[in-house]
Amino acid sequence: MSFSILQPPRILFGRGEAAKAAGLIRAFGNRVLVVHGANPDRASWLRIPEAEVQGLPCAGEPTLEMLEDALRRARGFEPQVVVGLGGGSVIDLAKALAALIPAPDGPMEHLEVVGKGLPLKADPLPFVAIPTTAGTGAEATKNAVIGLPEHRRKVSLRDDRMIARVAIVDPALTDHTPRSVTLASGLDAVTQVVEPFISCKATPWTDALTRPAIGPGLAALMRLMEGEDASARDTLAYTSLIGGMALANAGLGAVHGLAGVIGGMTGAAHGAICGALLGPALAVNRARSDGAARERIDEALGLLADPLGCAPVAVPEELAAWAHRAGLPRLSALGVAPADHAEISVAAVAASSSKANPVALTPDGFAEILGKAG
Structure with missing residues (x-):
């Protein structure tokens, strides 16, 4: 260790x-x-x-x-x-x-x-x-x-x-943040406790930060989509802080590998991009993983399942569906056309964030994520 x-x-x-x-x-x-x-x-x-x-x-x-x-x-x-x-x-x-x-x-x-x-x-x-x-x-x-x-x-x-x-x-200082900003930035916060948790660079210390924050972070965001809630603001601010500390030490993954490329191409808000990609990336990573990496992804899905009220295996689809019902645009509405998928996928392979992904994705893996998020 x-x-x-x-x-x-x-x-x-x-x-x-x-x-x-x-x-x-x-x-x-x-x-x-x-x-x-x-x-x-x-x-x-x-x-x-x-x-x-x-x-x-x-x-x-x-x-x-x-x-x-x-x-x-x-x-x-x-x-x-x-x-x-x-x-x-x-x-x-x-x-x-x-x-x-x-x-x-x-x-x-x-x-x-x-x-x-x-x-x-x-x-x-x-x-x-x-x-x-x-x-x-x-x-x-x-x-x-x-x-x-x-x-x-x-x-x-x-x-x-x-x-x-x-x-x-x-x-x-975050109280009464507009709903759309809360949704996009909150999904970024959730992504940034999930990706370091399933990262191939995760450590016992980053696990101690991220594991307890994943479920409560999503639950707090879901409460804020129903109305202003000071306790939920506190939890989401804590989730964001923990995510920053964790990613600085364990890296991120495919969501951010793609998001950096897409943000530069489209100018779309970073949090909205991450929110649109999180569910699809979890699905593709799980399907292409085995062994310890699959076990870790399954644990993350289990932590997200409770606030979503679904079985862990259904989390990628349920998370995406909930986010879009809450008002998050799909990736195509953020300016990503199917014709762009190949270029984005090749660039994402070389992105620094992709190096910590639990699975070494090839361009076709990233393209599959984009297809699911479209």
Whole structure:
């Protein structure tokens, strides 16, 4: 048995914990760059006394062009600490800025797949993550996802030193998130406890995180589709955090291997893509697995069966049917045409997330998932 653990050195979880943010941020310096969503009013509650604060909006999932523009603006401010206050896209942009502001080279030196993928040459600035959605777990991961529309891809900037110094997960910040956003981001959160659990890189430590979170995470999301529920918000925020910690240490799988490619090609929301793929990927992985991998997938199906109220073998179909009844678009409605399946499948084989899938899928395996999700 051999494994390592990478996680933020300090994590605050619970309602009201966001009130401690100012003091924790101020401990890293008095020049603070706050990356927030498109509406700055949603970040106005964060006041940091005796600090010079510059806000930087992030509208949508970050692209290389957005990152390079933000870098120019941020370097002129010379921040000492970077804060990401918002959803996964905001946190990814903030994390990338914290990594690259001190870097002597540009983003293409360090981006995977389309760039050189080189390690950072300078330590990142201190980074504080405060999520306002429950989905990506980006507050606990070591990578930032950046879109390159001209390449029709999404790729990662990745380094162990990019992990947040402090992650503040206050579920109250997610209260009254719009229903469609809750559904898409919540399915991403569920996917990110399922995939690390069935991953070929799973460890006893990641199992201890993910196994107890799978069923309650889905159950909480299902309750939120019926109406606002503070307890369900708490559970889903916890599921998202656990997913981020688990994927940073055990990897993901076929869903995210496909989702990165599809997101780059279509611009569709990441959570919605993952939600459309999760059931079909579970079905294909189970059909193509045996031995310990099949046993692990069956255990995951059993954990999901209880909230769905079905037999474990029926989970892939029931999960997909429930998500679409709740309003999740099918993959074709997200911009994926059957003619694109072959190109997507070939690209997914080479995706970093696919390396942790419990089964080594070939392009035809990925194509089968896409066909089921269409």
